[in-house]
Amino acid sequence: MNIIIAGAGAMGSRFGLMLHKAGNDVILIDGWADHVNQINQAGLEANFNGEVIIEKLPAYHQTDCQSIDFSADLVILFTKAMQLDGMMQAIQPMLSEKTQVLCLLNGIGHEDVIKNYVPYDNILLGNTMWTAGIEGPGKVKLFGNGSIDLQNLGENRASAEQVVEVLSAADLNARYSDSILSSIYKKACVNGTMNGLCTILDTNMAGFGETTVADSIVESIVAEFAAIAEKEHAHLNVDEVLAQIKTCYDRSTIGLHHPSMYQDLITNHRLTEIDYINGAIVRKGKEYGIATPYCSFLTDLVHAKEQIMGVK
Amino acid sequence: MNIIIAGAGAMGSRFGLMLHKAGNDVILIDGWADHVNQINQAGLEANFNGEVIIEKLPAYHQTDCQSIDFSADLVILFTKAMQLDGMMQAIQPMLSEKTQVLCLLNGIGHEDVIKNYVPYDNILLGNTMWTAGIEGPGKVKLFGNGSIDLQNLGENRASAEQVVEVLSAADLNARYSDSILSSIYKKACVNGTMNGLCTILDTNMAGFGETTVADSIVESIVAEFAAIAEKEHAHLNVDEVLAQIKTCYDRSTIGLHHPSMYQDLITNHRLTEIDYINGAIVRKGKEYGIATPYCSFLTDLVHAKEQIMGVK
Numbered sequence: 206m207n208i209i210i211a212g213a214g215a216m217g218s219r220f221g222l223m224l225h226k227a228g229n230d231v232i233l234i235d236g237w238a239d240h241v242n243q244i245n246q247a248g249l250e251a252n253f254n255g256e257v258i259i260e261k262l263p264a265y266h267q268t269d270c271q272s273i274d275f276s277a278d279l280v281i282l283f284t285k286a287m288q289l290d291g292m293m294q295a296i297q298p299m300l301s302e303k304t305q306v307l308c309l310l311n312g313i314g315h316e317d318v319i320k321n322y323v324p325y326d327n328i329l330l331g332n333t334m335w336t337a338g339i340e341g342p343g344k345v346k347l348f349g350n351g352s353i354d355l356q357n358l359g360e361n362r363a364s365a366e367q368v369v370e371v372l373s374a375a376d377l378n379a380r381y382s383d384s385i386l387s388s389i390y391k392k393a394c395v396n397g398t399m400n401g402l403c404t405i406l407d408t409n410m411a412g413f414g415e416t417t418v419a420d421s422i423v424e425s426i427v428a429e430f431a432a433i434a435e436k437e438h439a440h441l442n443v444d445e446v447l448a449q450i451k452t453c454y455d456r457s458t459i460g461l462h463h464p465s466m467y468q469d470l471i472t473n474h475r476l477t478e479i480d481y482i483n484g485a486i487v488r489k490g491k492e493y494g495i496a497t498p499y500c501s502f503l504t505d506l507v508h509a510k511e512q513i514m515g516v517k
Numbered sequence: 518m519n520i521i522i523a524g525a526g527a528m529g530s531r532f533g534l535m536l537h538k539a540g541n542d543v544i545l546i547d548g549w550a551d552h553v554n555q556i557n558q559a560g561l562e563a564n565f566n567g568e569v570i571i572e573k574l575p576a577y578h579q580t581d582c583q584s585i586d587f588s589a590d591l592v593i594l595f596t597k598a599m600q601l602d603g604m605m606q607a608i609q610p611m612l613s614e615k616t617q618v619l620c621l622l623n624g625i626g627h628e629d630v631i632k633n634y635v636p637y638d639n640i641l642l643g644n645t646m647w648t649a650g651i652e653g654p655g656k657v658k659l660f661g662n663g664s665i666d667l668q669n670l671g672e673n674r675a676s677a678e679q680v681v682e683v684l685s686a687a688d689l690n691a692r693y694s695d696s697i698l699s700s701i702y703k704k705a706c707v708n709g710t711m712n713g714l715c716t717i718l719d720t721n722m723a724g725f726g727e728t729t730v731a732d733s734i735v736e737s738i739v740a741e742f743a744a745i746a747e748k749e750h751a752h753l754n755v756d757e758v759l760a761q762i763k764t765c766y767d768r769s770t771i772g773l774h775h776p777s778m779y780q781d782l783i784t785n786h787r788l789t790e791i792d793y794i795n796g797a798i799v800r801k802g803k804e805y806g807i808a809t810p811y812c813s814f815l816t817d818l819v820h821a822k823e824q825i826m827g828v829k
Contacts, residue, residue: 405717406818408825416824418817425814498810502737505730506718512728513720 206371209234209277209299211292212284213244213264215337216309218345220281220377222251225262227375232275233264234296236288241266243343252346270295279368280306282319286481289315293322305364307331307355311465312481313393314489316358326359329368332388335377352378356385386439394430394446397482398423399453400466401503405510407471409463414454422499423450426483429497433486436493470507474516479507518683521546521589521611523604524596525556525576527649528621530657532593532689534563537574539687544587545576546608548600553578555655564658582607591680592618594631598793601627605634617676619643619667623777624793625705626801628670638671641680644700647689664690668697698751706742706758709794710735711765712778713815717822719783721775726766734811735762738795741809745798748805782819786828791819 206229210221213233225231233249235241244264251258265273277299284292289310300306300323307329308315319328335351353372357365365381372379382388402413402422413419424447431441454460469475483500490497518541522533525545537543545561547553556576563570577585589611596604601622612618612635619641620627631640647663665684669677677693684691694700714725714734725731736759743753766772781787795812802809 402821406821406825407719412825413821416821418820418824422814422817422821425810496810498737498808499814502734502811502814505734508730509714509718509725509728509734512730513718513724 206230207276207278208232208371209275209280209296211280211282211296212288213240214283215339215345216333216335217281217283218249218251218339219335219337219347220283221262222249222253222258222260222345222347223375223377224371225260227371229371229375231262232273233262234267234270234292235264236267236292237342238266239342240264247343250344252340252348254348267292267295271298273299275299276301277304279371280304282306282308282310282315284310286310286312286315286478287476290318293319297322303327305329305368307368309333309353310481311392311396312478312485313389314481314485324359326357326361327364328358329355329365330358330385330389331355332382332385332392350378352380354380354382354385354388356382384439386434386437387441390430390434390437390439390441391446391449393482393485394427394441395450395453396464396466397430397486397500398426398450399464400477401479401483401507403464404467404470404477405503405506407467409461409467410453411456411460414451414460419454420447423447425499426503429486429490429495429500432495433489433493433497436489436495466507470511470514470516474514476511476516477507479504483507518542519588519590520544520683521587521592521608523592523594523608524600525552526595527651527657528645528647529593529595530561530563530651531647531649531659532595533574534561534565534570534572534657534659535687535689536683537572539683541683541687543574544585545574546579546582546604547576548579549654550578551654552576559655562656564652564660566660579604579607583610585611587611588613589616591683592616594618594620594622594627596622598622598624598627598790599788602630605631609634615639617641617680619680621645621665622793623704623708624790624797625701626793626797636671638669638673639676640670641667641677642670642697642701643667644694644697644704662690664692666692666694666697666700668694696751698746698749699753702742702746702749702751702753703758703761705794705797706739706753707762707765708776708778709742709798709812710738710762711776712789713791713795713819715776716779716782716789717815717818719779721773721779722765723768723772726763726772731766732759735759737811738815741798741802741807741812744807745801745805745809748801748807778819782823782826782828786826788823788828789819791816795819 208231210217213235241264248259333353338346369379434441484504486500522529525547553576560571645665650658681691746753796816798812
C-alpha cells in the first residue's frame with residue numbers, strides 16, 4: 206500500500222517504520238528540516254525495544270510536496286492540531302478520490318478540516334495507545350506495546366477494514382471500532398483537564414490532583430465535554446472518565462509528569478493545542494446551544510498565557 | 518468619641534492618626550506584634566505629606582483585648598477579610614449595644630459576619646479613596662488626599678450621620694451615601710477581575726489587559742457580579758465598570774503594578790482574599806439560584822494555586 210505519514214515526529218516515525226518494515230511503500234512528510242535531512246542522509250534510526258535499527262525511508266519537507274511523484278492509498282495524520290490544515294494543503298497533489306485518511310491527532314473536530322480535502326466517506330478517526338519518543342533529528346525510541354482503534358465516519362466500512370488489515374500486518378494491533386468518538390472524547394477529557402489546568406497552574410498532574418478543588422473543577426469541565434459528546438451520539442461514561450483522570454494524579458506512576466501542553470508552552474514556549482481540545486467544545490457548544498463556561502474560560506486563560514509569554 | 522481601629526496596618530494607621538489628632542480617644546488593635554510594640558515604645562511615626570510626625574497612640578495586640586478598659590462608640594474595621602471574624606471576637610468585650618461598626622474591608626458580604634456581634638442597625642458599610650503605605654513596624658507613609666462614603670445598612674441613619682461628622686472633623690472627607698452597595702460592588706468588580714486573573718496568569722494588569730481575550734473574560738466575570746448586585750438592589754452600570762477596569766491596563770499609570778492578591782500570594786506567599794471577592798459571588802449565587810461559573814472557576818483556581826504553593 207502507498208502510505209504517507211503526514212507528520213513524522215515520534216509517533217509518525219513509529220508508524221512509518223513499522224509499516225515500511227511490513228513491505229508497504231511509505232514516505233514521511235514533516236516540517237522539521239533537520240529531521241527530514243537526517244533521515245534522508247542516514248536513514249531513520251530507531252531504538253526498537255532495545256535493538257538499534259536503521260531503515261531507509263524517503264522523507265520530504267512539507268514545503269517540497271509539489272515535486273513528489275506519489276499517489277497515496279492511505280494518509281496517516283500525526284501533525285500538531287494547528288498544523289493540520291497546512292499539511293492537508295501540502296499533500297493535496299498526492300491525494301485521489303480513493304485515498305483513505307486516518308486521523309490520529311489529539312483533540313476533537315479534526316474531521317471538519319479533513320473533509321475539505323477528501324470525501325467524508327474516506328475519513329477514518331483513530332485512537333492509539335502506542336507511544337514513542339524522539340531523541341533528536343532522525344532518531345527515535347520505540348518501546349513497549351500498543352494498539353489502535355479506528356472507525357470510518359461515513360459509509361465505507363470495507364475500506365476501513367482494509368486499513369485495519371494493513372496496520373495489523375505491520376504488528377500495529379489495529380481493530381475496527383464502532384464507538385471511536387466515545388474513545389476520542391474520553392481521551393479529550395483527560396487532555397481537556399490535565400493539559401490546560403497544569404499549564405495555567407504551573408504544576409504537574411499530582412500537584413493539581415492533590416488540591417482540594419481538583420474534583421470540583423474536573424467535574425465541571427467533564428460535564429461540558431459529556432454534554433457535547435451526547436449531541437454527537439458519542440456516549441461518555443462520566444464516572445469512568447473521572448476515574449481515569451484520577452489515575453493521572455498517582456505519584457508512583459505518571460503523577461509527577463507535566464502534560465504535553467505544559468511542555469509545549471511553559472517548557473518550550475510553543476503555542477498550545479487548546480483550540481482543538483477545550484476550544485473545540487466551546488465551538489461545538491455554540492453550534493448546539495450548550496453553555497460551556499469552564500471550557501471557554503480555560504481556553505481564554507491559556508491564550509492569555511501564550512500571549513503574556515510572548516509565544517506566537 | 519471612643520474609637521477602636523481594628524486592623525492598624527497602613528490604612529488603619531492613617532484613620533487612627535487623623536482621628537487621634539482631631540481629639541478623639543483612639544486605640545489601635547492589630548495582630549502584628551512588632552508593629553504594636555514599636556508604636557507603644559516610640560509612637561506611630563508617619564510621613565504625612567512630606568512632614569514626619571510622631572503620635573503617641575495606645576496599640577494592643579489582638580490577643581490582649583480582654584485586658585483593655587475601653588468602651589467603644591465606634592469601631593473602624595480594616596482587617597484582611599479572613600481575619601474579620603477573629604477580630605470581632607477579640608474586641609467583643611469593648612462593644613456595647615450602641616457601638617457603631619464601620620466596615621472598610623475589601624470584598625463583599627462582610628455584614629454577614631459583623632451582624633453576629635452587633636445589631637444590624639449599627640453596621641455601616643464604607644468605601645474609601647484614601648491610600649496609605651506601610652514602611653516598617655510603627656512607620657507609615659500617608660500622602661495625597663481622599664474621601665470616604667458610608668451608609669447605614671439598617672434604620673439608623675442618624676448615628677451614621679454622626680460618624681460622618683466625626684470623620685470629617687478629622688479631615689477624612691466623609692459623606693453619607695445612599696448607594697454604598699453599588700460603590701462596593703463596583704470596586705469588587707475591579708478586584709474580582711484584576712486580582713484573581715493577574716495572580717493565576719502571573720502577570721501585571723497591563724500584561725493581562727493587552728491580551729486579546731481580556732475583554733471576553735472580564736465581561737463574563739462582571740456579568741456575574743452585576744446579576745448578584747441586582748438581587749441586592751445595588752445597581753451596577755456595567756459599561757462604567759468595564760471602562761474603569763480598562764483604566765487599570767494603562768502602562769503610564771497603574772498598568773505595570775501587580776494587584777494586591779498577586780502580592781499576597783505570589784510575592785509574599787500568603788493566603789488570598791478570593792473567598793470574599795469572587796467566592797462571595799459564588800455563595801450569593803447559590804442563595805439566589807444564579808449560575809456563577811466564572812467566579813467559581815477562578816475561586817477554585819486561586820485556591821489550587823495557594824495549595825500548590827504550599828501556603829496555609
